[in-house]
Amino acid sequence: MATTSRARTHQPLGSQLRRRKPLADPKAGKASGPQLARTIGVFQLTMFGVGATVGTGIFFVLQEAVPDAGPAVVFSFLVAGLAAGLSAVCYAELASAIPVSGSTYSYTYHALGEGVAMFVAACVLLEYGVAASAVAVGWSGYFNELLLNTVGFQIPDALSYSPIPFEENTTGLINLPAVVLVVLCTMLLVRGASESALVNTIMVVIKLSVLVLFVVIAFTAFEGDRFDAFWGAGAAGVSAAAATIFFSFIGLDAVSTAGEEVKDPQRTLPRALMGALVVVVAIYVLVALAGVGSQPLEDFSSEDQQSAGLSVILTNITGTTLAGTILAAGAVISIFSVTLVTLYGQTRILFAMGRDGMLPTRFAEVHPRTLTPRFTTIVVCVVVSIVAGFVPSDYLWDTVSIGTLCAFTVVAIGVMVLRRTQPGLERPFKVPGYPVTPVLTVVACAYVAYGISPITWVIFLVWVTLVLSFYLFWGRHHAALGRAAEVDGARP
Amino acid sequence: MTIVVGWTPAPSGQAALDLGILLARSAGESLQVVTVVPAPWPVPSPARVDGEFAAWAAERGEVAVVAAREHLSQNAPDLPATCSWRHARSAAAGLDRAGADHQAIMTVLGSSSDGPHGRVVVGSTAGRLLHSSRIPVALASRGYRPGTATTVGRVTCAYRDDAGSVEVLQRTTAIAVAVGATLRVATFGVRGRTMYPPQVAIRTEDDVLAAWAEQAASAHARALAALDGAVEPHAVQTALAVGRDWAQALDDLPWERDDVLVVGSSPGSVLSRVFLGTTATKIVRHSPVPVVVVPSGG
Numbered sequence: 001m002a003t004t005s006r007a008r009t010h011q012p013l014g015s016q017l018r019r020r021k022p023l024a025d026p027k028a029g030k031a032s033g034p035q036l037a038r039t040i041g042v043f044q045l046t047m048f049g050v051g052a053t054v055g056t057g058i059f060f061v062l063q064e065a066v067p068d069a070g071p072a073v074v075f076s077f078l079v080a081g082l083a084a085g086l087s088a089v090c091y092a093e094l095a096s097a098i099p100v101s102g103s104t105y106s107y108t109y110h111a112l113g114e115g116v117a118m119f120v121a122a123c124v125l126l127e128y129g130v131a132a133s134a135v136a137v138g139w140s141g142y143f144n145e146l147l148l149n150t151v152g153f154q155i156p157d158a159l160s161y162s163p164i165p166f167e168e169n170t171t172g173l174i175n176l177p178a179v180v181l182v183v184l185c186t187m188l189l190v191r192g193a194s195e196s197a198l199v200n201t202i203m204v205v206i207k208l209s210v211l212v213l214f215v216v217i218a219f220t221a222f223e224g225d226r227f228d229a230f231w232g233a234g235a236a237g238v239s240a241a242a243a244t245i246f247f248s249f250i251g252l253d254a255v256s257t258a259g260e261e262v263k264d265p266q267r268t269l270p271r272a273l274m275g276a277l278v279v280v281v282a283i284y285v286l287v288a289l290a291g292v293g294s295q296p297l298e299d300f301s302s303e304d305q306q307s308a309g310l311s312v313i314l315t316n317i318t319g320t321t322l323a324g325t326i327l328a329a330g331a332v333i334s335i336f337s338v339t340l341v342t343l344y345g346q347t348r349i350l351f352a353m354g355r356d357g358m359l360p361t362r363f364a365e366v367h368p369r370t371l372t373p374r375f376t377t378i379v380v381c382v383v384v385s386i387v388a389g390f391v392p393s394d395y396l397w398d399t400v401s402i403g404t405l406c407a408f409t410v411v412a413i414g415v416m417v418l419r420r421t422q423p424g425l426e427r428p429f430k431v432p433g434y435p436v437t438p439v440l441t442v443v444a445c446a447y448v449a450y451g452i453s454p455i456t457w458v459i460f461l462v463w464v465t466l467v468l469s470f471y472l473f474w475g476r477h478h479a480a481l482g483r484a485a486e487v488d489g490a491r492p
Numbered sequence: 493m494t495i496v497v498g499w500t501p502a503p504s505g506q507a508a509l510d511l512g513i514l515l516a517r518s519a520g521e522s523l524q525v526v527t528v529v530p531a532p533w534p535v536p537s538p539a540r541v542d543g544e545f546a547a548w549a550a551e552r553g554e555v556a557v558v559a560a561r562e563h564l565s566q567n568a569p570d571l572p573a574t575c576s577w578r579h580a581r582s583a584a585a586g587l588d589r590a591g592a593d594h595q596a597i598m599t600v601l602g603s604s605s606d607g608p609h610g611r612v613v614v615g616s617t618a619g620r621l622l623h624s625s626r627i628p629v630a631l632a633s634r635g636y637r638p639g640t641a642t643t644v645g646r647v648t649c650a651y652r653d654d655a656g657s658v659e660v661l662q663r664t665t666a667i668a669v670a671v672g673a674t675l676r677v678a679t680f681g682v683r684g685r686t687m688y689p690p691q692v693a694i695r696t697e698d699d700v701l702a703a704w705a706e707q708a709a710s711a712h713a714r715a716l717a718a719l720d721g722a723v724e725p726h727a728v729q730t731a732l733a734v735g736r737d738w739a740q741a742l743d744d745l746p747w748e749r750d751d752v753l754v755v756g757s758s759p760g761s762v763l764s765r766v767f768l769g770t771t772a773t774k775i776v777r778h779s780p781v782p783v784v785v786v787p788s789g790g
Contacts, residue, residue, distance in 0.1 A: 052689035366704040368653040
């Protein structure tokens with residue numbers, strides 16, 4: 001075994017980094033099992049995008065973003081939404097040109113080669129893994145608020161806050177509810193549970209209802225003069241807030257990958273993307289306007305709003321706990337589903353990497369009883385639980401954004417590269433306004449990324465270095481592509 | 493050595509007896525056709541209030557035995573068979589004891605009438621036996637008719653890549669060789685539903701299914717290699733059956749009238765009794781052909 005793996009290093013590193021995964025014959029893949037129908041329309045796809053996006057961050061993000069940007073946080077939402085929308089459009093072209101299933105990682109592997117794919121894999125793993133942790137931490141806050149409001153008991157601080165300090169925030173030993181949530185979701189995933197379109201619709205309705213409840217009640221306490229110093233935090237503040245907010249648009253890219261399922265991608269995809277983006281941005285901006293108008297700016301960074309922020313604002317406005325409790329209950333239910341979906345995404349990306357030989361084959365193993373990748377799911381559970389249990393969410397949000405931003409920047413550049421290198425490639429969906437759109441995407445992503453704090457960049461670079469080192473020392477010797485090339489080479 | 497058939501003069505009993513005939517003829521065994529009737533009170537009451545009930549029960553037993561003899565003389569005059577009835581607290585307990593008394597190698601039952609035609613429907617007696625039997629239990633699908641088949645033509649082993657399955661496959665192979673039937677190793681799988689919204693891609697579960705299929709195919713190769721020449725490897729058919737649900741997965745395979753499906757019981761069961769796991773239960777429920785459930789480690 002050792003000798004064969006050494007033999008695989010014969011291909012020079014440069015060409016290994018550039019080697020692209022060839023596309024399988026689309027007809028060959030179709031026969032292997034039951035397939036999905038391709039009948040998604042504009043409305044359905046729009047709801048799909050709204051369902052995938054709303055809820056990842058809006059329940060937690062005001063408390064992080066308002067202290068950075070002040071009232072101009074509304075503008076930050078627009079900037080982040082613009083960057084996310086442009087990215088999704090670029091991603092849609094890449095996804096439609098390459099008919100494979102997978103994440104940004106899979107598309108890059110086919111389009112831009114192994115080296116870039118590993119970089120994108122590092123970004124995407126960070127995105128989903130940390131997003132799952134961050135969402136679980138946010139859930140923990142709303143869960144505690146719900147407990148306090150309904151049974152009058154709260155899990156003690158030592159068991160509901162992480163030990164790592166962030167500014168003046170409360171610390172504890174471990175964020176136990178977050179860990180328990182991740183473990184519960186893992187058990188469901190190992191058993192093969194999945195969320196259906198119906199459950200998704202119910203979750204969307206719950207999320208939107210409680211957000212509308214928030215907006216309506218918060219507007220009753222609206223005072224215009226709270227927007228007086230609109231640009232007080234300056235451009236740097238807006239950019240920093242946009243960076244934090246960006247993660248709340250994660251999920252919009254799910255629409256981009258649906259190109260294969262829709263009848264007329266060139267028409268349907270952009271409409272659905274725009275539709276979803278408009279709905280999501282409208283909701284977010286309304287929540288931000290209502291939130292900022294309802295209480296003084298400094299309240300957003302107060303200790304009691306550190307967790308379950310929106311619920312606490314409602315309680316403060318109404319003076320009773322009823323509205324806050326309803327919001328907390330809605331958040332607890334819907335964020336559970338967000339955690340489940342995000343963890344699922346993470347396991348399937350690792351699974352795809354295992355299939356490609358970038359990770360040990362155990363990651364691509366399907367358990368014969370449950371028919372799910374059990375090993376991968378448990379590994380994800382352990383890592384995400386540790387992050388959720390011990391790292392405060394303030395560090396997590398920006399890390400999610402940076403991973404997503406970098407992955408999308410690569411995608412936008414990839415679209416331009418592919419147009420030059422493979423002009424003849426069939427593209428069922430083409431980016432409108434080429435080459436302005438991809439260039440604008442890169443600029444928008446760069447502007448948002450500019451607001452990310454140096455410490456987050458350091459974390460990101462360390463992580464990328466780790467992943468790339470793993471690739472250099474292990475992955476490139478075991479890549480399935482290398483093995484296939486070897487077999488071809490051995491043939492007379 | 494013999495095969496015990498749980499008989500009642502009803503369609504389900506008839507299906508069981510037809511299956512019993514097919515199995516006994518294939519294996520060269522005799523048949524014990526047993527009808528279980530309710531037991532009278534163990535302590536005779538002074539006024540013999542249950543005498544009438546006991547007489548009625550005995551009469552039912554006799555009627556059943558006559559009907560069984562008639563069915564046998566019409567359908568299997570060649571087969572050594574004994575028909576009898578016995579008292580028991582429940583049909584399952586009676587059949588269990590009959591199996592022990594006759595040192596049976598298998599108990600054969602019909603499907604309950606409370607389910608779809610052409611599928612195996614586990615009734616209360618079969619359910620109880622599946623939890624307590626120490627010998628394999630064969631279940632005829634509802635309305636089962638062997639047609640022109642006189643012996644078992646093909647034995648399909650429901651194979652899963654785990655330790656329990658290897659043992660079941662070995663036992664199935666021994667049976668297939670003994671009755672001169674073809675062996676087919678089949679693995680059943682259901683396509684997982686993709687999370688909605690999937691975040692990564694709508695077709696992700698197709699990849700999981702593809703990986704599963706590759707694993708199952710190599711598991712088949714390993715399993716056949718481990719049979720150590722008990723059967724010619726090229727004479728064994730292997731199959732992967734996939735569907736959106738278990739019914740579709742079972743229907744994915746071509747089935748013949750003389751097919752029998754062998755399913756192993758849950759590997760974690762106590763005292764090596766037959767006890768169905770969740771997957772096995774689903775396979776049994778949706779099987780269009782008779783099923784033999786064999787206890788693991790028995």
